[in-house]
Each structure stands twice: as structure tokens, then as C-alpha cells.
Amino acid sequence: MPLDNKAITLPSVCPHxxxxxxxxxxxxxxxxxxxxxxGAKSNSYTAGVVCAKVARYSERVHHxxxxxxxxxxxxxxxxxxxxxEEISWDEALDAVADGLIKxxxxxxxxxxxxxxxxxxxxxxxxxxxxxxxxxxxxxxQYSTIxxxxxxxxxxxxxxxxxxxxxREMASSNLIVMWGGNPVxxxxxxxxxxxxxxxxxxxxxxxxxxxxxxxxxxxDMHLQLRPGTDGALAAAVGHVLLRDQHCxxxxxxxxxxxxxxxxxxxxxCTPAWASEITGLSVEEIESFAKLYGQxxxxxxxxxxxxxxxxxxxANMQAAACLPAITGAWQYEGGGALYSNSGMxxxxxxxxxxxxxxxxxxxxxxxxxxxxxxxxxxxxxxGDGPPVTALFIQNTNPVVVCPESNKVREGFLRDDIFIAVHxxxxxxxxxMADIILPATTxxxxxxxxxxxxxxxxxxxxxVIDPIGDCRSNHEVNSALAxxxxxxxxxxxMDAWTVIEETFKxxxxxxxxxxxxxxxxxxxxxxxxxxxxxxxPQPEGRFRFKPDWPSMGPLGDKMPxxxxxxxxxDQKSEKHPFRLVTAPARQFLNTSFTETASSLKKEGRPQAKxxxxxxxxxxxxxxxMVILGNDQGQVRxxxxxxxxxxxxxxVVESIWPNAAFNDGMGIxxxxxxxxxxxxxxxxxxxxxxxxxxxx
Ligand SMILES: Nc1nc2c(c(=O)[nH]1)N[C@H]1C(S)=C(S)[C@@H](COP(=O)(O)OP(=O)(O)OC[C@H]3O[C@@H](n4cnc5c(=O)[nH]c(N)nc54)[C@H](O)[C@@H]3O)O[C@H]1N2
Ligand SMILES: Nc1nc2c(c(=O)[nH]1)N[C@H]1C(S)=C(S)[C@@H](COP(=O)(O)OP(=O)(O)OC[C@H]3O[C@@H](n4cnc5c(=O)[nH]c(N)nc54)[C@H](O)[C@@H]3O)O[C@H]1N2
Ligand code: SF4
Ligand SMILES: [Mo]
Numbered sequence: 001m002p003l004d005n006k007a008i009t010l011p012s013v014c015p016h017x018x019x020x021x022x023x024x025x026x027x028x029x030x031x032x033x034x035x036x037x038x039g040a041k042s043n044s045y046t047a048g049v050v051c052a053k054v055a056r057y058s059e060r061v062h063h064x065x066x067x068x069x070x071x072x073x074x075x076x077x078x079x080x081x082x083x084x085e086e087i088s089w090d091e092a093l094d095a096v097a098d099g100l101i102k103x104x105x106x107x108x109x110x111x112x113x114x115x116x117x118x119x120x121x122x123x124x125x126x127x128x129x130x131x132x133x134x135x136x137x138x139x140x141q142y143s144t145i146x147x148x149x150x151x152x153x154x155x156x157x158x159x160x161x162x163x164x165x166x167r168e169m170a171s172s173n174l175i176v177m178w179g180g181n182p183v184x185x186x187x188x189x190x191x192x193x194x195x196x197x198x199x200x201x202x203x204x205x206x207x208x209x210x211x212x213x214x215x216x217x218x219d220m221h222l223q224l225r226p227g228t229d230g231a232l233a234a235a236v237g238h239v240l241l242r243d244q245h246c247x248x249x250x251x252x253x254x255x256x257x258x259x260x261x262x263x264x265x266x267x268c269t270p271a272w273a274s275e276i277t278g279l280s281v282e283e284i285e286s287f288a289k290l291y292g293q294x295x296x297x298x299x300x301x302x303x304x305x306x307x308x309x310x311x312x313a314n315m316q317a318a319a320c321l322p323a324i325t326g327a328w329q330y331e332g333g334g335a336l337y338s339n340s341g342m343x344x345x346x347x348x349x350x351x352x353x354x355x356x357x358x359x360x361x362x363x364x365x366x367x368x369x370x371x372x373x374x375x376x377x378x379x380x381g382d383g384p385p386v387t388a389l390f391i392q393n394t395n396p397v398v399v400c401p402e403s404n405k406v407r408e409g410f411l412r413d414d415i416f417i418a419v420h421x422x423x424x425x426x427x428x429x430m431a432d433i434i435l436p437a438t439t440x441x442x443x444x445x446x447x448x449x450x451x452x453x454x455x456x457x458x459x460x461v462i463d464p465i466g467d468c469r470s471n472h473e474v475n476s477a478l479a480x481x482x483x484x485x486x487x488x489x490x491m492d493a494w495t496v497i498e499e500t501f502k503x504x505x506x507x508x509x510x511x512x513x514x515x516x517x518x519x520x521x522x523x524x525x526x527x528x529x530x531x532x533x534p535q536p537e538g539r540f541r542f543k544p545d546w547p548s549m550g551p552l553g554d555k556m557p558x559x560x561x562x563x564x565x566x567d568q569k570s571e572k573h574p575f576r577l578v579t580a581p582a583r584q585f586l587n588t589s590f591t592e593t594a595s596s597l598k599k600e601g602r603p604q605a606k607x608x609x610x611x612x613x614x615x616x617x618x619x620x621x622m623v624i625l626g627n628d629q630g631q632v633r634x635x636x637x638x639x640x641x642x643x644x645x646x647x648v649v650e651s652i653w654p655n656a657a658f659n660d661g662m663g664i665x666x667x668x669x670x671x672x673x674x675x676x677x678x679x680x681x682x683x684x685x686x687x688x689x690x691x692x
Contacts, residue, residue, distance in 0.1 A: 001463045003032050010461045011040070011516050014054050015125075015440035016586045017118040017146070019338065019451030020186040022046045022054065023516060026441065026461050034058045034441055034462055039188075043517070044167055045452040051187045053584055059593050060439070061465070067421055067428070067436040068466025077411055077430050084434065089467065093474075095433050096390065097481035099416035103388035104136075110362050111384040112138040117145060117366070119393030119422075119589065122445025122458075123351055123500075124493050125471040129392050131353030132475050135484040139386065140363040145399070147338070148678030150306040153315025154337045156544035157323070157560075159534035161341030164298060164334045165521050166452050169202075170195050171332030172298040174290060176205045178318050179229060180302015183213030184583035186451055189300060190217070196298075196332075203294075205287060207232065208304065209578055210606065210648045211641025222287060224277040225643055226576050226682050227566040229305045233317035234561030235273030236288040237265045240324050245292025247326025254533065255323050255540040264559040276562060278643045297327045299335035304580065308683035309673045313556060313563035316544055320560045323540045328528045342520045343448035343455060346504050350488050350496060367679040368670045370402035373409020388416040390478075392437070392471050395588045397426040399652055401679055403665040404630045407655075420474055423592050426655050436468045443470035444493045446500070454517040457497065457509055472496070550676025566683050567669065573627055573685035575647045579664050580682070582650040591654050603657050603664070606639035606648040607688065615690060622659065622691040625649070627684065630666035633659035633691055647688060659691075 012024040023043035027035030037057040041048040070092030075083030087095075103111050114133045120126050133140065151161060169175060169192040182189035196202035206218040207229065215221040224232055240246050241262070251257040270284040277284075291297055299322055306315045319335055327333035349355055362383050364372055372379045372386055380386075400406050410417065410430040419431040428434050442464040447456045464470070469477075472493040479489040488496055494509075501509040512518055525531055532538030542560055546553035557563050569576055581587070584596035591597065605623055607615075617623060623636045625647065634649070642648060655663040668681050 003028070003030055005030050007035055011458065012441065012461050013447045013456045013458045014050065015120040015122055015445070015447070016054070016589060017121055018186055018586060019449065020046070020188045021121065021447055021449035021451065021454070021456070022050045022188065023454070023456060024050065024054070028461055032462055033062055040516070043454065045454065046188060047191050049188055049191050053586065053590050053593070053596055056593070056595055059595060060590065061441050063423070063592060065423060065592060066465060067423060067434060068468060069436060070467070071434040073432050078407075078426070080429050081424050089469070092433055092435055093477050093481060096418040096435070097478055099418060099432065100388050100390065100482065103416055107384040107387060109137040110139045111386060112136070112388040112390070113141070113364060113386045114138055114390045115141060115366070115369070115394065115396065116392045117143065117394035120440055120445070120471075122440060122447055123348065124445050124496050125443060126393055127348065127352050128472050128475045128488070129390075131351070131486055131488050132479060132482070132484065134353045134356040134358070135479070135486055136482060137358055137361050140361055142363045142365045142677065144365050144367045144677045145679050146303065148676065149308070149311035149673055150301075150303050150315055150337060152549055152675055152678070153306055153312040154301070154319060156312065156316045156546065156549060157319045157541050158529070159541075161337070162339050162522070163336035163527070165527055166192055166336055168332050169193060169298050170199065172196050172202055172296045173200060173332070174203050174205065174294040174297040176207065176291065176297065176299045177214055177218070178207040178299060178301050179305025179314075180300065181208060181212040181214045181304065181580065183217065185302075185581050188451070190214070203290065205290070209642055209646050210580070210639070212580070213583065215641070220287060220290070222279055222283060223641065223643065224279050226578050226646060227308045227310060227314075228277040228562070229314040230310060230317040230560070231268070231273040231276040231562035232279065232284065233314070233321060234265065234268035235270045235284050236291060236321060237324055237560070238268045239270065239285060239288035240292045240321070241265050243289070243292060246324045250326030250329065251324065254328075254529070256537070256542055261542045261559060264561070268561055291321065292325060295325065295327055295330045296332040297322065297325065298332055301335060301337040304682060307679065307681045309566045309671065309680050310563035311673060311678065311680065312675060313561075317560040320542055323542070329530065331524070334528055338450040339453050340448055340450040342453060342522070346500070346506070348500070350500055350503065353486050353488060356486065365672065365677055367401060367677070368672070369396050369400050370405030370409060371670055373412065373415070374405045387414060390418045391427060392420045395425040395427045397430060398588050398655055398663055399665065401665050401668040401670040401681065402629060403655070403663060407662075420471060425588065435474055436466060438464045438468045438470045442468060443472070444497060446497055453519055453521040455520055456517040457512045459494065459513065546675050550674065552672065552674035552676065555674040565674070567685040569645060569685045573687055575645055575686050575688050577625065577667060577684040577686045578646065578648045578682045579651040579668065579684075580648055582652070585652065588652050588654060600650075603634045603649060603653045604637040605634055605688070606642060607636050608642055608644045608646075609638045609640055611644045612636060612638050615688065617690050624689055624691045625667060625686045627667055627686045629669070630662065631660070632662055632664060632666050647686065
């Protein structure tokens with residue numbers, strides 16, 4: 001790529017797994033490196049703001065430890081770069097193809113499991129691995145690690161994964177951030193909240209088990225016990241009905257409201273919810289009053305409160321509130337969980353090779369990779385074991401639950417592992433072959449966005465660093481070696497993008513590139529479901545049809561509220577552990593950058609001071625957290641912003657950052673949650689003790 005003799009600014013998009021999907025203005029310096037990264041001012045959602053870690057993005061892109069050459073492991077698994085030797089791309093691709101072919105020859109195609117997630121959210125680079133999978137009939141992946149429970153809960157009531165335009169917050173008088181921490185996880189929400197507060201004196205309420213940065217900024221913080229949101233939501237509903245803050249005409253016209261639901265809410269008193277949530281009756285009453293008295297109330301629903309065995313029920317119960325008050329009818333009123341369903345109209349056949357999809361091929365649950373690799377029959381049935389993994393865009397050795405089992409599986413000597421990565425992650429260190437990957441600055445892509453409504457097109461800002469290749473290039477080169485024919489593998493990434501736009505009847509991709517994005521925002525009436533909810537009967541469902549939503553749907557309660565199915569504390573496990581995201585990391589991304597590491601310090605267990613003194617724990621002491629699955633050793637931090645029986649460990653640190661070399665997910669469970677699965681990262685009962 002020809003360079004300029006001065007710094008120039010080029011458009012891009014943040015690729016990370018974050019609802020904000022910021023539009024970026026990126027400086028390219030005369031030496032071909034990226035310089036400053038800023039949020040695009042011209043994008044009405046990004047509004048010139050990015051988080052601190054991406055403002056420092058050149059530190060990650062030009063990091064001295066970026067993987068720049070293909071590597072073959074010649075020593076021990078799980079150690080790191082010293083155990084690898086450099087090889088050529090041809091040797092590496094031949095070795096990967098050979099590994100996959102040999103496994104298939106022995107046990108059939110389902111023994112091979114291409115495994116990926118959202119290290120980049122770009123559709124072409126993230127989802128292209130599916131084209132390889134479907135053509136070969138390799139085992140399919142059920143992606144459950146993040147959104148499954150939240151999706152189920154939202155869709156159960158509303159019917160489709162979309163909601164308010166987040167820019168409408170500017171017109172809201174009350175914003176309720178429920179189970180999310182945007183100060184850390186999607187900073188742009190705070191921009192729009194700040195605007196509403198400044199211009200209209202809007203109030204901010206945060207529902208979160210600990211005093212996060214967002215809670216600190218709030219007018220009211222409901223610091224409940226983790227997993228009890230359904231009870232809080234039902235009690236708020238009770239007060240809204242009792243005090244006539246409900247809209248009876250709206251309920252009759254737009255929902256399935258009936259006497260059974262009415263009677264149910266009558267039983268959900270604040271006193272009852274106080275016992276369960278640990279909040280006082282006054283806190284519940286005053287929140288309900290504020291919510292009931294404010295028609296322009298924007299419920300911003302996060303993921304955090306759904307990462308629990310009862311997470312789908314919690315989400316559905318909270319989503320009932322704007323249906324009770326009828327807030328949906330007003331500007332700035334209603335709810336947003338995610339808008340990513342808006343892009344479902346864009347057909348991804350070319351990107352994902354859906355023309356080769358064979359639904360008779362087995363599906364394995366992403367979050368259950370630990371049990372799967374250690375031979376759990378509940379997952380494998382009569383099918384073959386997984387003996388070959390090809391991994392892109394994810395770091396399962398750290399991020400997946402039951403990580404002692406994940407590690408055991410990766411350490412098996414009868415499994416072939418290829419990892420395409422930017423860094424020597426814990427997962428890459430387990431590989432037989434590592435392929436070096438480009439970053440979003442070095443390849444082309446398109447991005448939808450959960451937190452807003454833009455659909456972005458970008459081209460690379462700089463040339464690939466070292467010998468890095470993009471996922472699309474690697475998948476195409478592997479396809480040739482595996483004997484796969486599909487038109488998507490004969491196109492470069494940009495052509496896949498152009499064709500996808502053309503085949504969907506969208507604007508020409510080059511035009512969108514110039515415009516930077518298409519805004520998919522819907523007209524007011526549709527965004528607010530004023531023509532009816534996208535359910536077969538056109539009504540919001542207080543009574544979801546859970547059994548139709550998944551094999552465990554019949555476990556779910558018929559009516560909205562508290563579902564007491566979670567990892568409750570017990571005499572043996574008297575604490576509830578939340579593994580919330582760390583501000584300076586993005587999952588495990590940025591755990592390699594010095595500035596993020598410096599700011600985060602070390603893994604710490606936040607323990608209430610009263611609890612600590614009962615257990616003889618002082619600030620900075622080494623403690624052990626444990627349950628029937630495992631133990632982790634880390635330092636204690638005394639923190640008063642949580643209930644006495646709650647512990648928070650901000651995550652996700654590499655395993656080696658913990659004192660016994662095993663990270664927090666040793667404690668989290670891979671149990672399948674109702675109705676249709678989903679990981680339960682904040683639903684763990686543990687014991688805590690001082691380490692000697
Ligand atoms: N800095 C940073 N940003 C990130 C990420 C990161 O790791 N770091 N991860 C990215 C990804 S992949 C995602 S999906 C999003 C997730 O972003 P969020 O929607 O913010 O969701 P969570 O990360 O699950 O947790 C957010 C909050 O939920 C709270 N929480 C936990 N359990 C409960 C509960 O039972 N009830 C209630 N009310 N709250 C609860 C936690 O304490 C935490 O403060 O963020 C993205 N952005
Ligand atoms: N305890 C606990 N565990 C959690 C969570 C939690 O809150 N608590 N959150 C969960 C959630 S919500 C999620 S989404 C998962 C996320 O978990 P992961 O999907 O594993 O996310 P990351 O850890 O960011 O890893 C993404 C990897 O992709 C690589 N990558 C980025 N771009 C590219 C590319 O273009 N090509 C290739 N080949 N690689 C690329 C990055 O270098 C990085 O190592 O973690 C889950 N795990
Ligand atoms: S807020 Fe999220 S999307 Fe925006 S720059 Fe940071 S990580 Fe990327
Ligand atoms: Mo996620």
C-alpha cells in the first residue's frame with residue numbers, strides 16, 4: 001500500500017465483541033503504522049468517543065509480541081513461544097490440512113470441530129469459517145457463550161431482537177441500566193445518558209450486585225443479590241399495578257394480559273422480593289414509584305443479569321415493565337436489549353456457505369468444550385470424539401466454563417489443534433500449528449451492531465504486519481488443500497462484501513464505504529412496536545411459550561418473575577460469585593497490553609469488609625475460592641459496594657495471572673441453562689478462605 005509523507009486519517013470500525021461497535025478515525029503514520037485512534041464525530045452513536053483501551057490501539061496492533069510467522073510446536077503444550085519453531089505458510093497450511101484430513105479419515109468428518117467466536121465481529125472474517133465447516137460436514141457449533149440466555153428472555157416476551165434506537169435516550173427522563181456496566185463494557189451508552197441528564201435532568205438507575213463505575217455515576221443503585229432480578233422486576237410490577245402506574249388500555253391492546261397475570265403480580269410484594277434480593281422494601285418501592293411516574297423511561301438491558309441458570313426468566317421479567325406502564329408509546333420510552341436482529345434481513349449465504357448447510361450434521365455446544373473434549377456422553381452421544389480443532393477468534397482455554405476440563409481436553413495427546421491468532425494466548429500455546437492473524441486494521445470487513453443501528457463497511461488501514469494473514473485468506477487457502485469448492489473461496493474479502501451487498505439489493509458497497517455506514521434505524525412506530533409486537537398474535541407476552549423455545553423450556557415458570565433455579569448458596573458454598581468484565585480488558589483481549597495490565601493490576605476477589613473481618617482476611621491477603629469443580633488462588637480486595645454474601649472477581653485474566661496457574665472459569669459451570677442453553681458466568685456458589 002503506498003504511504004503518504006504525513007499522517008493521514010482513515011475510517012475504520014472497532015472489531016471487538018462490544019455492543020458499541022464504534023466508528024473510528026484512525027491515523028496512519030508515514031512509517032505505515034497506525035497512530036491515534038479516535039471515535040468518529042460524524043457517527044451519531046459513537047459521537048467522537050471510544051474507550052481508553054481502543055484509544056491506545058496502536059499498542060495492541062504494533063505489540064512486540066504479535067505473532068508474525070506461522071509456528072509449529074516442537075516442545076510441550078501450554079508453555080508458550082519457547083516451544084515453537086517458525087515454518088513457512090505452505091508448510092503450516094499443509095500441516096493443518098493434513099491434521100484435519102487424517103482425523104476425518106479415521107473417524108469421519110464430525111470428529112473435526114472448527115471452533116470460533118467473536119474476537120472480530122466482522123462478518124466476513126468472523127463467519128467465513130462456517131463456509132469451510134458446512135462444505136466438509138464437520139461438526140457444527142451452537143454458539144452459547146454470550147447471548148443465548150439474554151436472547152431467549154427478550155424474544156420470549158417481545159418476539160424479535162430489536163428495540164429502541166439508543167439515540168432516543170436524549171429524550172428520556174429516566175434511564176435504567178439493568179445488569180450491565182457500560183462505563184466498562186460500552187462507554188458510548190454513557191455519552192447518551194450524559195446528554196439526557198444534562199439537557200433534561202434525566203435520572204439514572206443501575207441494577208447491579210456491585211458498585212460498578214456505572215453504579216457510582218447513578219442517582220440510585222439497586223445492589224441486589226446476583227440471580228434475583230426476576231423477584232425485583234415482579235415486585236416493581238406489583239407496585240405499578242397497586243399504585244395505578246399501569247396503562248390498562250395499553251395492556252389490553254398490546255399484550256396478553258389477563259386475570260391470571262394480574263393475580264400473580266398481586267402476590268409479588270416488595271416484602272417478598274426484599275427477602276430474596278436483599279434490597280430493602282423502601283428501595284424497591286422508591287424505584288417502582290420513580291419508574292411508574294416516568295413515562296419516558298428507557299430500560300437499557302445488559303447481559304450480566306442473564307448469565308445465570310434463571311437468566312432467561314430474569315430478562316423476560318424485566319422486559320415486562322415497559323409493557324405494564326405503556327412506556328413504549330412515548331419518545332425515549334421502552335427498552336433496548338440489542339438491535340442485532342435488525343440485520344437478520346441481510347442474507348449471509350455467500351459468507352457462511354449456507355448453501356452447503358446439512359442440518360443432519362451434529363451440533364456441539366461451544367460453552368461445553370470442556371465436557372466435550374473430556375468425552376462427556378451427554379454431548380457426544382454415539383458420535384465420534386473430537387480429535388481435531390481448528391480455532392479462530394477465540395481463546396477457549398481461558399474464557400470457557402469448567403476450564404479444568406477444557407485444559408485437560410486440550411492436553412490430550414490424541415487431538416490435533418490448529419489456532420489462528422494474533423497473540424500467544426493460553427489457547428494458542430496448546431496448538432500443534434499456530435497461524436498468525438491480521439487485525440481489523442489490516443483487513444476488509446462489514447459490521448452490524450447490537451448497541452445501535454449502523455451497518456458499517458471498512459477497508460484495511462495498513463498492510464498486514466509481518467506474515468500475518470486474514471481469516472478469509474487462511475480459510476480460502478485451507479479450502480483448496482481440503483478439496484472444497486465454493487465461490488466464496490475464490491473471491492477476495494472485498495469481493496465477498498461487494499457481492500453480499502449486491503445480492504441483498506443493498507446500496508453498492510463502494511458507495512457505503514464512502515458513506516461509512518447504512519443506518520438501519522426503523523421509524524418510531526416500528527421501533528416502539530406500536531403496530532404490534534413481533535409475536536404470532538402481535539402482542540407482548542407476559543406468559544411466554546417457553547416449551548417451544550428449547551428442550552428445557554418446560555422447566556421455566558409460566559408467569560413472569562422469580563425463577564429459583566440457580567446455584568443457590570448453601571452451608572458448604574456460602575457465597576455467590578460474579579465474574580464481571582474488567583474495564584481495561586475485552587474478555588481476554590488486551591490482557592497482553594502493558595497499559596491495560598498496569599491499570600488492572602492483578603486478579604482480585606472483592607470481599608465485603610465485614611465478611612473479611614469475620615474470616616480473618618485483610619486487604620491484599622491471598623485467598624482461595626472454591627467449589628466442587630475446582631479452586632483458584634488470588635488476592636483479596638476489601639470492597640463495601642456489594643452484599644456480604646457476594647464476591648466479585650473482575651475478569652478475564654489469563655490463567656497464569658492466578659497464583660496456581662488456573663483462572664476464574666475453573667469455578668464457573670458448563671451446565672445447560674433453560675430453555676435452550678447459554679453460559680452462566682455469574683451464577684456460582686463458592687466457599688472462601690484465607691490461604692496459608
Ligand atoms: N471492558 C470490557 N468491555 C467489554 C467486555 C469486557 O470483557 N471488558 N466484554 C464484551 C462482551 S463479550 C460483552 S457480551 C459485553 C457484556 O457487557 P454487559 O452487558 O455489561 O454484561 P456483563 O459483562 O455480563 O456484566 C455486566 C454487569 O452485570 C452485573 N451482573 C452480574 N450478575 C448480575 C445479576 O444477577 N443481576 C444484575 N442485575 N446484574 C448482574 C455484573 O456485576 C456487571 O457489572 O461487554 C463487552 N465489552
Ligand atoms: N468468567 C467469565 N468468563 C467469560 C465472560 C465473563 O463475563 N466472565 N464473558 C464471556 C463472553 S460474554 C464472551 S463473548 C466470551 C468471549 O471470549 P473470546 O471469544 O475468547 O474473546 P477474547 O478473549 O477477546 O478472544 C478473542 C481472540 O480472538 C483473537 N482475534 C481477534 N481478531 C481476530 C482475527 O481477525 N482473526 C483471528 N484469527 N483471531 C482474532 C484475539 O487476539 C483474541 O485472542 O468470554 C466469555 N467468558
Ligand atoms: S467501546 Fe467497545 S466498540 Fe467502542 S472502541 Fe471500545 S471496545 Fe471498541
Ligand atoms: Mo460476550
